[in-house]
Amino acid sequence: MITLTESISVKDLKSDIKPIWCPGCGDFGVLNAMLKALTDLKLDPDYVAIASGIGCSGRFPAFVNAYGFHGVHGRVLPLATGIKLAKPELTVFAVGGDGDAFSIGAGHLPHAARRNVDITYIVMDNEIYGLTKGQPSPTSPIGMEKKASPYGTYDNPLNPIAMVLAYGATFVARGFSSQPRELAELIKLGVQHPGFSFIQAISPCVTFYDTYAHFKETTTPIPDSHDPADRLAAMRLAFETNVQYLGVFYQEEQLPHHARVSQVGEKAGSNFSLEDLLRRFER
Amino acid sequence: MPVNDMVIRIGGESGEGIVTIGEVFVRIAAFAGLEVYTFRTFPAEILGGHVTFQARISDKPVLSQGDDFDVLISLNQEGYDNHISELKPGGVVLYDSSTATPTVVTEEHILYALPVDDLARSINFMRGRNLVMIGAMVQLFGLSLDKAEQMVHRRLGRFKDVLPKNLEALDLGYRYAQDHFTLRPPVYLEPPGGDTRQGLVMTGNQALALGAIAAGCRVYAGYPITPATDIMEFLAKELPKVGGVVVQAEDEISAINIAIGASFTGARAMTATSGPGLSLMIEALGLASMTETPLVVIDVQRAGPATGMPTKTAQGDLYLAFYAGNDEPPRFVIAPSSVEDCFYQMINAFNLAERYQMPVIVLSDQALAPRVETCPPFQLDQIALLDRELVEPSGNGAHQRYRFTETGVSPMPLPGMKGLHYTAEGLEHNEKGNPDYTPQTHQDMTEKRWRKVNTARDQLALWPNVVEEWGDEDAAIAIMGWGSSLGPVQEAMTRAQSAGYKVAALFPKVLFPMPDLRIRRFIRGRRVIIIPELNHLGQFARVVQHRYSPELIRHNVEVISLTKYQGLPFRPVEIFDKIVEVAQSLTVRVSME
Numbered sequence: 078m079i080t081l082t083e084s085i086s087v088k089d090l091k092s093d094i095k096p097i098w099c100p101g102c103g104d105f106g107v108l109n110a111m112l113k114a115l116t117d118l119k120l121d122p123d124y125v126a127i128a129s130g131i132g133c134s135g136r137f138p139a140f141v142n143a144y145g146f147h148g149v150h151g152r153v154l155p156l157a158t159g160i161k162l163a164k165p166e167l168t169v170f171a172v173g174g175d176g177d178a179f180s181i182g183a184g185h186l187p188h189a190a191r192r193n194v195d196i197t198y199i200v201m202d203n204e205i206y207g208l209t210k211g212q213p214s215p216t217s218p219i220g221m222e223k224k225a226s227p228y229g230t231y232d233n234p235l236n237p238i239a240m241v242l243a244y245g246a247t248f249v250a251r252g253f254s255s256q257p258r259e260l261a262e263l264i265k266l267g268v269q270h271p272g273f274s275f276i277q278a279i280s281p282c283v284t285f286y287d288t289y290a291h292f293k294e295t296t297t298p299i300p301d302s303h304d305p306a307d308r309l310a311a312m313r314l315a316f317e318t319n320v321q322y323l324g325v326f327y328q329e330e331q332l333p334h335h336a337r338v339s340q341v342g343e344k345a346g347s348n349f350s351l352e353d354l355l356r357r358f359e360r
Numbered sequence: 361m362p363v364n365d366m367v368i369r370i371g372g373e374s375g376e377g378i379v380t381i382g383e384v385f386v387r388i389a390a391f392a393g394l395e396v397y398t399f400r401t402f403p404a405e406i407l408g409g410h411v412t413f414q415a416r417i418s419d420k421p422v423l424s425q426g427d428d429f430d431v432l433i434s435l436n437q438e439g440y441d442n443h444i445s446e447l448k449p450g451g452v453v454l455y456d457s458s459t460a461t462p463t464v465v466t467e468e469h470i471l472y473a474l475p476v477d478d479l480a481r482s483i484n485f486m487r488g489r490n491l492v493m494i495g496a497m498v499q500l501f502g503l504s505l506d507k508a509e510q511m512v513h514r515r516l517g518r519f520k521d522v523l524p525k526n527l528e529a530l531d532l533g534y535r536y537a538q539d540h541f542t543l544r545p546p547v548y549l550e551p552p553g554g555d556t557r558q559g560l561v562m563t564g565n566q567a568l569a570l571g572a573i574a575a576g577c578r579v580y581a582g583y584p585i586t587p588a589t590d591i592m593e594f595l596a597k598e599l600p601k602v603g604g605v606v607v608q609a610e611d612e613i614s615a616i617n618i619a620i621g622a623s624f625t626g627a628r629a630m631t632a633t634s635g636p637g638l639s640l641m642i643e644a645l646g647l648a649s650m651t652e653t654p655l656v657v658i659d660v661q662r663a664g665p666a667t668g669m670p671t672k673t674a675q676g677d678l679y680l681a682f683y684a685g686n687d688e689p690p691r692f693v694i695a696p697s698s699v700e701d702c703f704y705q706m707i708n709a710f711n712l713a714e715r716y717q718m719p720v721i722v723l724s725d726q727a728l729a730p731r732v733e734t735c736p737p738f739q740l741d742q743i744a745l746l747d748r749e750l751v752e753p754s755g756n757g758a759h760q761r762y763r764f765t766e767t768g769v770s771p772m773p774l775p776g777m778k779g780l781h782y783t784a785e786g787l788e789h790n791e792k793g794n795p796d797y798t799p800q801t802h803q804d805m806t807e808k809r810w811r812k813v814n815t816a817r818d819q820l821a822l823w824p825n826v827v828e829e830w831g832d833e834d835a836a837i838a839i840m841g842w843g844s845s846l847g848p849v850q851e852a853m854t855r856a857q858s859a860g861y862k863v864a865a866l867f868p869k870v871l872f873p874m875p876d877l878r879i880r881r882f883i884r885g886r887r888v889i890i891i892p893e894l895n896h897l898g899q900f901a902r903v904v905q906h907r908y909s910p911e912l913i914r915h916n917v918e919v920i921s922l923t924k925y926q927g928l929p930f931r932p933v934e935i936f937d938k939i940v941e942v943a944q945s946l947t948v949r950v951s952m953e
Contacts, residue, residue: 123775123776123780123781126624128621136795138783139785139794139795142781144775144781144782144783145782145783146621146651147783147784147786147787148617148620148647149617149643149647152613152614152617152644154614155581155609155614155615155617155621156617156618156620157621158607158614158618159579159581159617159619159620159621159622159623159629160624160625161621162579162605162621162622163621163624163625163626163629164626164627167775167776184611185614187610188610188614342603342605344600345601346601347601347602347603348601349598349601349602351570351573351740352740354570354573355560355737355738358560358561358566358570359558359559359560359561360387360390360393360558360559360560360561360734
C-alpha cells in the first residue's frame with residue numbers, strides 16, 4: 078500500500094462527476110464507505126486502481142479521483158488480476174453488481190480466489206438487474222415477478238458467501254450500504270488483507286426492488302462467538318438464510334498471487350540474455 | 361530427383377516417436393549445413409492414430425514442403441499402406457521389416473528393409489528402435505555418423521543413463537545400412553564440407569515467442585489450445601528469467617482481459633490462441649480498441665468452423681481479424697510468412713500496439729506453427745523498439761487522456777503518475793474519458809480512433825519488413841497473398857520463371873491497414889492477379905477486389921481467387937499450374953484481340 082503523509086479529504090477524493098444512480102440507491106452508501114476507507118488509510122490515489130464491470134455499479138470508478146478501468150460485463154476480476162500482476166505496488170479494487178459477479182462473471186470468481194490475487198472485490202448486491210431495468214439476477218428470490226419473469230422466477234438463488242468460502246477465498250465479508258461506517262471498516266480490512274478480499278455489500282435498488290426494510294430486519298452482526306479462522310463455521314453462518322450476517326465471515330493469511338509469481342521468478346533465476354537464448358537454436 | 365533436394369515422409373503410429381525421428385534427422389541435416397523445412401500431420405487425440413511427418417532437405421533455402429515426396433520411411437504397416445500409392449516412380453522406401461510387409465510393390469520403387477525390432481533386441485534396448493532407424497537413414501542418405509552422434513548428445517544427452525545405449529542403437533542402425541544396403545539410393549544428400557553454416561533452426565511458434573521476448577513483452581496470459589499452446593509453454597520457462605510473468609488463465613476471455621489490465625499499467629502484454637479462442641476474445645478486443653490499450657493477440661489459425669480440425673491448417677480467420685467486434689473497433693492485423701518472419705513481425709506487432717495504443721492481431725497458422733525451418737541468424741542490432749507516448753506528469757489533474765490530436769494518438773498516463781488519474785472507458789467518452797453520448801463526441805471519437813489507423817498506414821510505408829515484393833516487375837501475371845502461402849508461391853514462381861513465364865508477386869505483412877500506395881502501384885500494368893489462400897470464400901481476394909476496384913477496373917486487371925480448403929498447405933504445383941493456365945488463357949486472349 079502506498080500512502081500519503083497527509084490524507085486528502087473525502088471531498089477531494091470524490092470526483093466532480095455526478096453519479097448516475099437514483100436518489101436513495103444503495104451504491105451511494107458503498108461509495109461513501111469506499112471514500113472513507115481510502116482516506117482513513119491515507120492511500121495515495123495515484124496508486125489506487127478501481128476496475129469495474131457493467132451495471133449501475135460499473136460506473137463506480139469514475140466517481141473516485143483515482144485510476145480506473147470500466148471494462149466489459151463480467152470480466153472485472155481478470156482485468157484487476159492483470160493490473161495487480163503488472164504493478165503490484167498499486168492498491169487494486171474490483172467492483173461490480175450481482176449480475177456481473179454471479180452471472181456472466183461467475184466463472185472467474187473461483188480463480189481469483191484460488192490465485193489469492195491481492196485485490197478487494199466489492200460486489201454491490203441488490204438481487205436485481207438495475208441498469209437494464211429490472212430483470213431477476215442469480216441472487217433474486219424465487220417467485221420474483223418481473224417483465225423477464227412474468228409468472229415468477231423458479232431458479233434457486235445462489236449463496237455468494239457460501240460460494241466464495243467454498244472457493245477457498247482468504248477473506249470473506251458482508252456489509253450493508255445502509256451501514257457505511259461498518260462497511261468502510263470492512264473495506265479497510267480487505268485492503269489490508271494480503272490476498273483476495275471478497276465483500277458482498279447489500280445495496281438495495283430503490284427503483285426496481287426496494288429491499289431496505291427487509292434487510293433492516295434480517296441483517297445482524299456476526300456473533301462475537303464466531304471464530305473467523307473457522308471456514309466450516311463460516312459456511313454454517315452463510316447457509317442461515319433467515320438472517321443476513323454482517324461482518325467478517327472468514328480470514329486467513331496466505332501468500333498472495335504476486336508474491337507467488339515472484340517466487341517463480343526466483344526459481345527461474347535472472348541469468349538471461351536473448352543472445353544466449355538464441356544460441357540454443359543454432360544449427 | 362536431384363541430389364540435395366529431398367522430401368522425406370515418415371509414417372507410423374502416433375506415440376511411436378515418428379516426430380522424434382523426423383526432428384532429429386532434420387537437425388542432423390541442418391547441423392551438417394543443409395536447409396530444412398518440415399510439415400506434420402497430427403491426429404487430434406493424444407495416443408493412437410496415424411501420424412505423418414514430412415521434411416524437405418536441400419542445399420538451398422527451402423520454401424515449401426514440395427509437391428510430392430521422394431522417400432518413404434514406414435514404421436508400421438499403415439505407414440506403408442497409407443502412403444505407398446503416392447510415392448513417385450523411382451522413389452525410395454525404407455521400412456521397418458519387423459512390422460511392415462510391402463503389400464503393393466512396384467518395380468519403380470527401391471525398397472530397403474530394416475529389421476528394427478531384431479536389431480534393437482540384439483542390444484537389449486527396445487527403446488532404441490527410433491535411433492536404429494535414424495542411424496540407417498543417416499547412412500543411407502549420405503549424412504555423417506559423427507554429426508549424428510553429436511546431435512544425439514545435444515538433443516538426448518540429458519538422459520544420461522541411456523545415452524550410451526542410445527548411441528549404440530544409432531551406430532547399430534548405421535552399420536546395418538552400411539553392410540546391407542549396397543544399392544545406393546537415387547536421392548541422397550551431400551552436405552557442404554568444412555564448418556557448418558551460420559544460422560538457426562526453430563519452429564514458427566518458437567520464433568513468435570522469441571520475437572515477443574525481443575520486443576519487450578513481459579506479461580503473457582493464455583489458455584491452452586492447439587496449435588498455440590507451445591507458445592505459452594515456451595514463455596512460461598523463459599519470461600520469468602527476465603522478470604516477466606506467464607499466467608495460465610481459466611479461459612480465453614480471462615486471458616485477454618488479464619493482458620489488457622496489465623497493459624493498462626504500462627506493461628507490454630500479449631496472449632496467443634487459435635480461431636475458437638479468438639472468437640471468444642472478440643469483445644475484449646473491442647474493449648482494448650475503445651479504451652485505447654496496447655495489446656498483441658496471436659491467432660494460430662486452424663481449420664474450422666467451431667472446433668473444426670485442430671491439427672489441420674487454414675487461413676480462414678482474415679475476416680475475423682479484420683472486422684470482428686461490434687460497431688467497428690479499429691485494430692491492426694499482421695501475417696508473418698515464414699519462421700524467420702515470425703520473429704520480426706512480433707517486433708512490428710508490439711511497435712504498432714504501443715505506438716498506436718491499439719490491439720494487434722498476428723495471424724500465424726497450423727502449418728507454420730510447428731514446422732522446423734532453418735533461417736539466418738536474427739539481426740538483433742537492427743531491432744528498434746517504439747514506446748508508447750506518455751504524458752508529462754504535471755500534477756494539476758487537468759490532463760485529458762483521450763485528447764484529440766492530429767495523429768489520433770493521445771499521450772497516456774500510467775497508474776502511479778501523479779495527478780493524471782483517469783478511468784479507461786469502454787463506454788463512449790469525451791476527451792477527459794468521462795462517459796459521453798453526445799452525437800458530435802461520438803463522431804469525433806470514432807474518427808479519432810480510426811485516424812490512428814490511417815496515420816499508421818502512412819508511417820508503415822517507411823517501416824522495414826511490412827511488404828514483400830519480388831519477381832518480374834513488368835509481368836502481366838501477378839500473385840498477391842498473405843501469410844505462410846508465400847513459400848509455395850515463391851517456389852511456384854521460380855519454376856514458372858525457369859519455364860519462361862514472367863510473374864510478379866506482392867505479399868503484405870501488415871494486412872490491416874493495407875499498404876494502399878504499394879498495392880495500387882503494383883496493380884498497374886498487370887493483366888491478372890492470382891490470389892491463393894487457404895480458405896473457402898477467398899477472403900483476401902475479395903478484400904483486394906473491393907478495396908482496389910477503381911484501379912482494377914481502370915487498368916482492366918482480373919483478380920483470380922485460388923482457394924484451397926482441405927486443411928493442407930498449398931503444394932507449389934497447384935500454384936504453378938494456375939500460373940500456366942492463366943498464361944495460356946492470356947495468350948489466347950491476346951491472339952484474339
